[in-house]
Amino acid sequence: MEQDFSATFVPRQQIQLTIDGKRVVIDGARGETTTIFEAAQKNGIVIPTLCHQQNEKPVGVCRLCVVDIGQRVYAASCVRLIEPGMQVKTSTEDIQGVRRTLLQLLMADHPSPCARQKLSGDCELERLAAQTGLSGSPFAPRAVPRGQDDSSLAISVNHEACILCDRCIRGCNEIRNNFVLARRGKGYQAGIAFDNNLPMGLSSCVSCGECMVSCPTGALTNKKTVDTNLGSGDPISLGDLQKVDVFRGVSGTFLNLNSNAVRRRTYKAGEVICKEGDYGSTAFYILEGKAEVFLSSPLAHVNTKGGKGFFSKLKTILEPSDRSPSTGPEKAYIPIDAPVDLPYNNRLAALEPGDLFGEMTCMNYYPRSATVRATTDCVVLEMLRNVLDMMRRNRSFRARIEQKYRQRALESHLRGIPIFSSVTPDFIANLRDRVELRQYSPGQMICRQGDPSHSFFLIRIGFVKVTETHPGGDLVLAYLGRGGFFGELSLLGGGVRTANCIALDHVEAVRIPVEDFNAMLERFPEVRRGLESVARERTLENRQRFMQIQSVPVDSFLSQGLMEAQSLLVLDLDKCTRCDQCVRACADAHDGVSRLIRDGLRLDHYLVATSCRQCKDPLCMVGCPVGAIRRRNSLEITIEDWCIGCGLCANNCPYGNINMQPIQVAVNDPARPGQKIAQVTTKATACNLCPDHDEPNCVYACPHDAAHRVNPRDFFAQLGKPTSKGYRP
């Protein structure tokens, strides 16, 4: 008999309201605010909007989303928060009339069909108008034209089509933090402006394209398609892309701009789609066919515990093996970068149409975690990070991902945690529906040491850094990846977080609220016992680690982020004569532009030069709008030709290893067709380890054997080894 567990759970704070006669219950967890729009959306009720974009702060300017909440005036559902007992009507006749009038007003000034409608057929205004059954508008169009602005190289501005929804402004400010766009003027003079109302091409606009992607109409459209070159596969047309259900809701302009960033690829049965361990920068979405995912390499996990060197000690701290759940053979799962995890003893799973895999590789540039092979003939979409990034902002897409995770992976994750292994499947099933998938951006603090705790986290994707704050600095306790969990100590201990948990990259975590957790513990005492023993172990480990760490000066090494690096350019300062040959050699090899700077922080008697470190977690790649900075198939980070010079990667790199350099290119002269004119454009440059040679030019050119490209762990571990004469300095 199925037990009803719902009663055992302490009911959380819930808000009940009625929307269009339907009873809607929203969990009002502390700190969360839900608007009417969101509540309706969660329950499948669609309210049309124009100025509301899902990832931006709602502002309520278009008023299309107005609903009747029984008050004197209609409320804009995108900004209005829900209250208990609200009676919401979203589409009364009156409201429909209101919407129609609004659309007619807007369509009056709209140059229909606008550029976007022509290009991708998804001008939101025109689509809404068409849905409402409007054709033409009874209102007179404006007399004074608002003009066009073609000064930007990438984006075409048609003020005529602008509906002043401010989505572009919010995109530029909130999402990209460029602060180029703003409103100007009043009344009929109102419009959007760049900087102090400069032409777009002369403003401080960096052509990142966020405004264009956010624009619902054809006011901001792309001038050209980004010349992305994925190498293999067939191009997919805009129309076909829009038909794919996961791309529904993604701005057509964006898809048009980045249509080259998505390729259709076909595989025959038995062909390998991706191999584990390869570096890559794309994610795959299965359109048709089935595939299997497995690990082909034999299971062998070498733990370097107990190393004597200073840095070997660090290694032991950083190995997540003692934290990850994959220690027990029978019920353990190996977390991989796919909707499903692989069971330890039979490392094979199936993928079906609608599955997205390669997310971690695409978003965070980690190597492929498993091998995927087509079992039947497959058609997949391969996409770069910027496309996936856009999709992840799409709520429906996220909801689908979440659903898949819940269905296929969450249980195995939960089961993968030893303390949950004895829990019954029904419990899991119930728990599954109550957990919440949350996204965290890189660097975001998930929980802070000392804060009151009310949730337990389980990581679906991404990496989390667990640190302890001490007077001398932060001490890293662990790095947790997929399947890792944290927060249990505080739940047991006294309700205060004992460590900081910070998202290192794009993290999605499952959050189990404390009430559910405590209920679980009461129901299953052996779980509590198991958890308590784990908690004791962990506390002991942490204390030991702390003692260990105190004896070595770890701060400088970690604070410089050297553990992130996979390749460092170190200059032995005892040999370096500061002759600059390395810098000049690099410049010689790269058109007079040096990719290394001979300054930086020191470690012992080595200078860690400012040159790309090929980080494991390349923060530089976060947010590249065109996916130009990526890893192809090997260690080195490459910036492709189609870099648009927005400078985001240079900003993101915490070590200043990426620099923006002016480069002269020959472009078609607009004034004289058929001829080229020189133009100075900015591109990002970063060291890519000179892959054409077996030794980078800087190392090759150093006359004093002082420059070396090293793997930091191995290199510095050797330093710490004791020799017969005592510790090597």
Add this chain to the structure above:
Amino acid sequence: MPRVRTTKALAKRIDLQYFTRLDRFRKWRLWLSVGLALLGTCWVVYAGVFRTQSIYTKGPLSAAHAVLSTNCNLCHLRTANYRATVPDKACLACHDGPAHNQRQTFTPSCISCHAEHAGKVRLAEVSDSGCTECHGDLETTNGQHLVDPHITSFEKKHPEFAALRASQSDPGTINLNHFAHLEKTIRGPRDASVQMVCDDCHRPTNTQDPWPYSVAAVQPASQQPVSVGVADSQQRKRRSVEAGAGAYMASIKYVNQCAACHLLQFDRIIPEPAPHDKPEIVHGFILKKYTEYIAAHPEAWRMPALAIDDGAPPGLTQSVLRPTGPASVSLASSPADWVQQRTAEAERLLWNKNCKICHIQTEHPGPGLPQSVKAVIPSRWLPHSEFDHEAHRMLSCVACHGAIPTSRKTSDTNLPGIALCRQCHKEAGASRLAAEGRCFECHSYHDWRKERRVSGVMDIAQH
């Protein structure tokens, strides 16, 4: 708030194009390099333009050639298109360098032994290896060797002097017993007791002092003796300029060194001694003297004559020096007969006693004029090298000729051997605080007997 010092902040301070500009240090390095190289080029060009090749000189010229220093082309003749070495004809324009030997297998160039541009050295002082190059393992055109074919150095591998080799003896044909002459007291001129010394007979050729035992000592009225140099028949291999006049000892002549004691009086009644000359002349002289005597003393033929001593031992006795008259008393039948008798008696005395003491006579068959071996007293004992007594004048005679005081035989070769020379002459003499021992000190490569004078052709302006 503490200052931010992160890698990014540090890197942002740097101007990314700093290395494209020349900084002060590099600028200085560049300009100094250019400047110094330019300076060098100007110097060379200047030399080329003004045709002063003197900057390329290897070193200063020797003192003798110093006057030619400014005119390199006098010696450095254009041989090929480009080379300007010093060919032999450049040296031969002023000097003559006669060939060494007819049978040498190759003739070295002048400059292979005489190296100029070495400062104030004597060009003739060639190192031993110039000589031992051939003489270390001598090859001749006909394969025959006149000298030791393996001579490498004076000190180590130089043969004993030819005159002193085992089979050699003094080739002199005039008997001489040095010991007898050097005894403490011997009877000298006019019966005085004298102690002879080396200098009484042996003096360098350029001596002007009168000989103590010359003819003049007993016959003051006679002519001054002749001081003669080395006979022309002697071989002279060193350049006449260098062979000092005092190199060799003056030849031994009867009139200079012997006449005062070794008298040739043959009869008491005739005070003049016989001339030291060929036997025919002596015979004529004796006849003449007796004839004059009989003419002056017509009755002397009837009186018995005093005997002339004979049978005296060939050793030194006073009686030999003082003939007392014919020994046999026999009356002459006539004055002519008396002359004949007296003459025969006197000649018998002379031939068999006086002359024989010194001269080696060939077989004397009987009455008739004796024949002597040609008189040979070598003045020069080392034919392949030059010895200069003047250079050795600080030494006493017996320091080198130590064997002389005890030498009784004529055949004794009283020369010092090479061992004695080596006591002072060592290789690289001055640097080893010794006398020069290199080849050139005694030997000369060029055969100066064949020297031809070279007339100078230079003009004053040319030097």
Add this chain to the structure above:
Amino acid sequence: MIIDRSHRGWLIGSLLLLALGGVLYVPYVLFSVTGVSGGSVAGLIYAGVGSAMMLFAGLLGFRRRHRIWRIGRATWWMRGHLWLGFLSFPFILFHAGFQLGNGPLTRVLMVLFLVVFISGIIGAVLQHFMPKVMTERVPMETVFDQIDRILDQLADEAEHIVSDINRALEQEIDREEVAEPLQAPGKTGKAGLATAPDERVSSKMTAFFKSQMKPYLVSRRNRKQLLADPVRAAAAIQQLKVLVPQSLWPKFDDLENICEEKRQLERQRQLHRILHGWLLFHVPASYALLLLGAVHAVMALRY
């Protein structure tokens, strides 16, 4: 280039070569007719070998200019330069018969060679310990060519800090002035006193910056300046520090840190010059040497 165990091969090779040259020199001296001479066969061979070594050493400049040509690692070239360059001297001495040049050109060549050789040895010796000295004594080292630029940035930073301090002091004054009405009238005198010192401090700060700090940071000849001496600088800053509230004291530490950075950068300049100064002799002399050496070779062979 630090000569360490990795040079063993080169060392042995050089010693062998030198020994060979020396061993062949002895009979050459003993058996030469006209004495040792550069123009003799053996002399010319020595000259050839020595010149080849000198040329290779000179080619280092070429290699350094074409850094990315794959013609051998720069380290290998540097080692060759060191060892073959070092060897060239004895070989040229053998060629010259241990004479120091008797003619004008040869004398000049020998002088140049000595300059190159000795400066090179000095440079090599310096490279053994100067980098370490620099590393230890200049923790805040930066790129030498950019020191001036960074000093300007330091001056700006110091200016900002000083203006921050002054602004904070002004706020103090304002706060005091706002608080004034609340006080009893009898205490205005005290309030008046309280404002004045802050103003004076502010002007002192500005004066300090303008007269001491900025000139110090920007100038080059600064050994006699107050701030060049860490002890006096600390004292001067301390004097100002005590006049301001404690919350502003970290900013003074920053100022002191800036002075310290300037000191270190000046030290770096000095050390860098020592480390590289010998090149101003070595490089020009070597160019002149190679040029005149070529002239010498041509002319000596002529004569």
